[in-house]
Amino acid sequence: MSNVDLEKLIKDSVRSLKPYSIENIRSEVKLHANESPFPPTKELYDLFAASLKKFPLNRYPDPDSKNLKESIAKRLGTKVDHLVIGNGSDEIILLLLQVFCMEEDTIIIPDPTFAMYAIISQSLGIKTKNIPLNSNWDFNASLLLEAAEKNKSRLIFLSYPNNPTGNCFSEAEVRKVIEQFEGIVVLDEAYYDFSKKSFISEIKNHNNLVILRSFSKIGLAAMRVGFGVANPLIIQEINKVRLPYNSNMLSQSFAEHLVNNFQVVQKQIDFILKERGRLVDELEKINSITVFPTDSNFILFKTERSADELFTHLIYNGILVRNLSSHPKLHNCLRVTVGTINENDRFISEVKAYAMGDE
Template sequence: MVSNISNLVKKSIQKLKPYHIENTPCRIKLDAMENPYPLSKALMKKVLEGIKGIKINRYPDPLASRLKDIIASDIKAPIDNIIIGNGSDELIQLILTAFGEHGDRVLLSIPTFSMYGIIARSLSLMPEGVPLDKNWELPLNKFLSDMERIKPKVIFISYPNNPTGNSFDRESILKVLEKATGIVVIDEAYYNFSRKTFLPYLKEYKNLIILRTLSKIGMAGLRVGYLMADKEICQELNKVRLPYNSNALSQEIASIILENRTEIQKQIGAIISERDRLMEGFKEIKGIEPYPSETNFILFKIDRDSKEVFDRLSDNGILVRNFGNDDYLKNCLRVTIGTSEENDEFLDEIKKIIT
């Protein structure tokens, strides 16, 4: 009889901690980089009409063909160079499963999106991080030196970077691509807010993979991500992609929304405008240092215990993300851009707390 389940668990899993997601009740939710605007009634009507025809007793299209066609048309790429995933997290897992052997190294910056390291460790890979400089920039010489030292199978670059919000120097990333002997993943989750991309370099660098997601632009509940890469890479990744990984509802709804992208583009424009306005509001509050952002959030540092500020905001029904326990983000908080009314209330409340 088995008396201790932990003895059966892989050692690499035993050392992990579950990814923590706050489930705090709140009036204003500004913690998860979501689009704060709902779909219009007209677009929601199209969505409801579209899903009426879905036969949920049948498996979904295993290739997500319609959705891939729409994305391929938008990015001007062949569908054979695209894979749809159940969120970007699944695609990260596919990449590490396909290209990482037990004990292989994975290189990333610190701080960055934590799932790169979590998924790598779960697959018995060894992530190594290079701390960003004081301006949250990639320290190129150190990064290249570590590439030479550890020979990483996979390199992850978040562009713009989460949670700092900035885009690393383009020339630095190109030098990484030139020197890399493994796979280089550029995660463009916030592309719609930065409009910066390495998509034109896909033909030049066969080891380049670009990740994107629909979660940040209004479809977080659908869990749809996609990657773009050389056809040969996609063929290898499809060997480990689970069948029917993208469900029928997500495929249909995402397709309808992308076919009516004008509404989403207006929302993205509003978020960018509100981001700029929120940044100006921060600058008027003594004791807050906001960092430049090309995303749908702003990271900011305060001159006191961030947990205290986080708790007081929570007590007033406003949920943000606290990074106070992170060695590299001491007394930092991250706020997602909300509606103008939400941003006004957030600014008013944090002004009361700080001043």
């Protein structure tokens, strides 16, 4: 019988990690994960079902996701050798860190931002330097660049729009970072479809720029498909550490159908944008609520009363949002994903009920 001291075998950088926290609470209305409230349309399901019959499921998938990359390249007006497909964009974050950073290196990230940049970095023994955002949830490029130089950083991650604040950073400040940083700038454009703001056209001018995109916000969260766009040399190096067959056959096919029939998805995006405006208007009518500007499919808001209490009230009434109030800069802040009309109506009704003390 073995009695190995397993704790001693675990890397220090992993032992000190806390798992990424996901609210896995049963609820009727899920407005916490920034997913689309709509499944793929029947049209897309039918296309997928027809192709499913042809899949040789006993065979490995295309290791290069060739058909999907060709569809994406055509839609973006880029070339296949500028693309890499990931098992979600999180995988590409991991691959970039593996390619460009050594243990004890330091990456630069704004604060607050997407938690996975720091979590994945720490798991690899890579440090993070957080640059606090100002009251408008923006950053000063000079301070960021100064920190990068001081820490001899090779990578800067910028979520654009930023999660969890929802806004796009100043275009001028982002451009300054891209132009002046002598390392890799990763712009995570997971929420691009709701902002239509992008630096993807700058890749031809800046060989240090990487753009990340995701299918998770536009209806395919369950399929876990993301992609990166970058200089071919960067893509070449990523492919050296990318695991073979990292994207399964079903995910590749469904994502390809979505790209080739994007007009169907665009109608859903347009609806989400319209509902986003309505949600903002309704929240702004509540005196105890402060709503922050958003370019995403979610809204960050602050309550004068306890965010923990409002969060609990919503759960009690079958509604799950994201409670961010444990972050020092997000005290009493909650994040709500734009849902269907009925979901949004229920959410607004319960927030108003709580604000009026009518519980």
